[in-house]
Amino acid sequence: MKQNIYNAVFIALCFFALYLLENSLQTFPLRLGIALLVSFITGEILAKAGMPRISTYLIIGIITGPYAVSFFSLKEVAGLRIIDTIALSTIAFVAGSDIDFRRGSIKFSKILSFSLMQFIIGFFAALLILYIMGQCFHFDMFNNISFILFLSLILNAVSPATTVAVIKETGSKGKLTDYVLSTAILKDFTIIVCFSILLSLLDVQEGGEASVTNVLTEELFSAVAGIAAGLGVFLYMRFVKVNLGVFLFLTIIIITWVCRETHLNNLMVFITAGIFLNNFTRFGSMVTESIDKNFNIILLIFFFSAGMVIDLKALMSMFGLAVFIAFLRVAILYVSCYISATFIKEDFKIKHLSFMGFLGQAGVSIGFAKIIASIFPFGEIFQTLVLAIVGINQVVGPVMFRFALKKCKEIK
Amino acid sequence: MNEFVISIFFLLIVFIGAAIFSAKTKKPSVLSFVLNLELEYIIIGVLIYLLNDHYFKTSIQNTTMTFISIALCFMGMLIGTQFKYKVLLLLKVPRAFWKYIISTYVFSFLAIFIIFYFFNYKAPYLSAIILNTGMPYSLTLFGRLFRVGPSKLFNSMLVLSIYPAIALVHYSVYFFIQVADSPQQFFSLFWLIIFTVGIISYESQQTRKIINTISMIFLFILAGLSVCFDVSPIAMGFISGIIAANSPFGDIFSNIYQSFERFFYLFIYMILGFFLMSQPYFEITYIITAVLIFFSLLFIRHFAFSHLFAQLHGKSREIQSIVSIGVLPGFLLFDSFFTGLSMVPLEIVTVYLVLYILTEITNYRILVNETKHL
Numbered sequence: 001m002k003q004n005i006y007n008a009v010f011i012a013l014c015f016f017a018l019y020l021l022e023n024s025l026q027t028f029p030l031r032l033g034i035a036l037l038v039s040f041i042t043g044e045i046l047a048k049a050g051m052p053r054i055s056t057y058l059i060i061g062i063i064t065g066p067y068a069v070s071f072f073s074l075k076e077v078a079g080l081r082i083i084d085t086i087a088l089s090t091i092a093f094v095a096g097s098d099i100d101f102r103r104g105s106i107k108f109s110k111i112l113s114f115s116l117m118q119f120i121i122g123f124f125a126a127l128l129i130l131y132i133m134g135q136c137f138h139f140d141m142f143n144n145i146s147f148i149l150f151l152s153l154i155l156n157a158v159s160p161a162t163t164v165a166v167i168k169e170t171g172s173k174g175k176l177t178d179y180v181l182s183t184a185i186l187k188d189f190t191i192i193v194c195f196s197i198l199l200s201l202l203d204v205q206e207g208g209e210a211s212v213t214n215v216l217t218e219e220l221f222s223a224v225a226g227i228a229a230g231l232g233v234f235l236y237m238r239f240v241k242v243n244l245g246v247f248l249f250l251t252i253i254i255i256t257w258v259c260r261e262t263h264l265n266n267l268m269v270f271i272t273a274g275i276f277l278n279n280f281t282r283f284g285s286m287v288t289e290s291i292d293k294n295f296n297i298i299l300l301i302f303f304f305s306a307g308m309v310i311d312l313k314a315l316m317s318m319f320g321l322a323v324f325i326a327f328l329r330v331a332i333l334y335v336s337c338y339i340s341a342t343f344i345k346e347d348f349k350i351k352h353l354s355f356m357g358f359l360g361q362a363g364v365s366i367g368f369a370k371i372i373a374s375i376f377p378f379g380e381i382f383q384t385l386v387l388a389i390v391g392i393n394q395v396v397g398p399v400m401f402r403f404a405l406k407k408c409k410e411i412k
Numbered sequence: 413m414n415e416f417v418i419s420i421f422f423l424l425i426v427f428i429g430a431a432i433f434s435a436k437t438k439k440p441s442v443l444s445f446v447l448n449l450e451l452e453y454i455i456i457g458v459l460i461y462l463l464n465d466h467y468f469k470t471s472i473q474n475t476t477m478t479f480i481s482i483a484l485c486f487m488g489m490l491i492g493t494q495f496k497y498k499v500l501l502l503l504k505v506p507r508a509f510w511k512y513i514i515s516t517y518v519f520s521f522l523a524i525f526i527i528f529y530f531f532n533y534k535a536p537y538l539s540a541i542i543l544n545t546g547m548p549y550s551l552t553l554f555g556r557l558f559r560v561g562p563s564k565l566f567n568s569m570l571v572l573s574i575y576p577a578i579a580l581v582h583y584s585v586y587f588f589i590q591v592a593d594s595p596q597q598f599f600s601l602f603w604l605i606i607f608t609v610g611i612i613s614y615e616s617q618q619t620r621k622i623i624n625t626i627s628m629i630f631l632f633i634l635a636g637l638s639v640c641f642d643v644s645p646i647a648m649g650f651i652s653g654i655i656a657a658n659s660p661f662g663d664i665f666s667n668i669y670q671s672f673e674r675f676f677y678l679f680i681y682m683i684l685g686f687f688l689m690s691q692p693y694f695e696i697t698y699i700i701t702a703v704l705i706f707f708s709l710l711f712i713r714h715f716a717f718s719h720l721f722a723q724l725h726g727k728s729r730e731i732q733s734i735v736s737i738g739v740l741p742g743f744l745l746f747d748s749f750f751t752g753l754s755m756v757p758l759e760i761v762t763v764y765l766v767l768y769i770l771t772e773i774t775n776y777r778i779l780v781n782e783t784k785h786l
Contacts, residue, residue, distance in 0.1 A: 010610045013606065013610070014610075017603065021640070026639060027640045028641070029632065029635055030636030030637055030639065030640040031636070032636070033633035033635075034633065034636075036606075036632065037611070037629050037633065040622075040626070057577075147501050180681075249623050257711040292623075294624055296625040297625045297626070297628045297629070299631075300625065
């Protein structure tokens with residue numbers, strides 16, 4: 001009790017310091033440091049009550065961000081994007097290094113069937129329901145076929161970063177963990193490809209130049225670049241072996257920058273590099289161990305800055321509809337996971353609980369919404385709705401996934 | 413192309429090259445000794461400047477200055493965290509030891525100050541503080557390469573471990589007295605104490621798992637405080653480092669910072685090389701200044717008080733070798749450029765580098781000679 005009072009006083013003092021500091025370039029590093037400290041301490045306190053740390057980081061990010069108390073301006077948040085991208089690359093690298101198709105307890109064919117079936121069922125179910133809503137219940141925005149096609153696709157999107165974060169935080173191991181991680185990555189790839197196909201088909205009608213070939217080429221090159229990066233790291237680990245942590249840190253920064261300059265998908269590059277290292281060399285676990293020591297600070301930065309970009313105004317303006325669609329998404333995910341798990345003859349846990357692992361949404365969905373906003377006439381409304389849904393899912397998703405892992409006894 | 417990425421890119425190349433190189437040369441020879449001092453990073457800094465100037469034409473100088481604040485805080489913390497419980501233990505050290513260390517420090521300082529003053533340098537007092545330091549790195553390196561046991565180097569090592577602390581205390585006191593808007597500087601100290609005490613008290617309630625994250629955030633806050641209040645990052649780091657080291661998890665704190673120690677040394681060498689090229693000062697006056705300081709340091713630190721050193725080791729003879737000034741002046745130079753103390757002229761970089769090389773070579777010769785007579 002005494003400790004809690006003390007911690008509360010310290011957090012209040014930190015907020016007071018944030019309040020005192022004016023929004024200038026000179027105070028930015030200090031404000032960021034204090035805000036990160038507040039997020040971290042609050043995360044640790046609430047973790048004792050069962051709240052995932054990353055959800056707390058997100059919430060503090062929302063509170064201190066430009067859409068709430070405004071301790072940070074929009075420009076400053078935009079300036080954090082490079083750090084955010086580096087953190088995402090690191091998370092993707094760890095995610096890839098955790099996937100082991102050689103010694104994994106589940107066959108790759110099973111995971112592939114599970115994720116593809118889940119995606120197909122989920123997509124068509126969402127499309128049907130949204131279409132019915134538009135036709136029968138007079139939701140005007142759902143009368144536009146492009147609108148509901150994109151929305152159905154985005155409702156199926158997941159966040160591999162959130163999945164990895166919860167797994168790492170809880171230290172979970174087991175069948176559900178393996179299924180959710182592998183499926184999240186496969187679904188992410190499938191959705192990126194499908195989005196580019198949809199965009200190229202629908203954008204041509206709008207007079208645009210989106211091309212599915214370009215997207216597929218980018219993804220292919222990203223995978224090749226990932227293998228090359230993995231090979232480079234392997235050679236270093238095999239022949240040099242000195243200061244691995246520092247080497248990985250620098251390599252991640254450089255490759256992230258290369259990805260940005262050459263329009264490669266950094267998520268794909270790092271996941272492929274990690275999979276290559278873990279499945280074709282003996283150094284995959286060393287990568288994870290080296291990054292593990294500082295993984296919490298990476299998660300803190302990533303989810304804190306992810307919270308800062310959640311648009312509260314958008315969330316509030318479409319709160320009712322967003323909550324309804326979020327519930328609808330939960331139902332669709334449950335049904336699609338149940339049918340897919342039954343098809344591949346999986347047990348009770350995967351049938352009834354795996355859907356909770358796919359609730360979290362983040363960067364990919366927001367990225368899609370921004371692209372649509374810049375191309376289609378309905379883009380602005382679409383973006384606001386998606387941002388509101390993502391905001392809800394990103395806060396609720398980690399809590400639910402943690403609950404599922406605990407229920408399956410995969411948390412130590 | 414972003415300047416930060418260019419810096420990191422070159423650093424990566426340098427790091428791989430040095431990692432391969434340092435993994436292979438560990439022989440007891442002068443070449444191996446010099447190479448392991450990592451002086452080649454100064455040359456790489458020079459090359460980066462030339463490459464940037466020729467191909468990229470970006471202002472690495474401005475970008476690196478923003479990262480320097482973190483590096484400087486780190487260096488201050490690194491030295492501060494060396495003093496876990498040593499503050500109290502030092503009081504039990506024999507009086508002869510204090511006589512030796514204070515005599516060598518004060519007389520070296522006066523000699524350097526007089527030389528700078530005589531040659532009309534802009535800030536002779538501050539320059540003397542910056543160059544009158546010492547670090548035990550070359551002793552450790554020599555001991556490792558030539559397999560000389562720590563007992564033969566104990567007192568020299570102890571003196572050189574305390575030298576950076578004395579230099580930093582001197583520097584911090586000078587900083588807080590000298591800077592004109594000192595109320596603001598003291599306000600920064602108020603926040604520093606609040607955050608240091610808050611973080612340490614919080615961490616003492618927690619498990620060891622969180623220390624890594626907390627120490628990184630702490631470093632960030634320190635760098636932020638120094639940028640925000642325009643105070644010396646190295647002094648900030650040093651003060652909080654001492655407090656942190658003496659907290660319940662002080663040893664973990666020290667280990668975390670020490671794991672990055674080498675990386676930051678290389679970084680500062682490269683920046684020195686870069687600055688050497690960006691503001692080239694190769695006048696004969698600077699060389700003469702460096703040579704004069706070198707001889708005065710050699711005389712004071714090695715010959716003048718050797719009788720006091722003899723009292724320290726008693727019958728079992730030890731090696732007396734405290735001429736080396738180490739890499740700390742590099743950090744102090746950038747700290748003074750970074751903060752309001754920017755009156756230190758850039759030509760001091762040239763003086764420092766010449767002095768550094770001379771003292772390291774002499775230190776090596778002294779070590780070889782004294783090892784023979786043990």
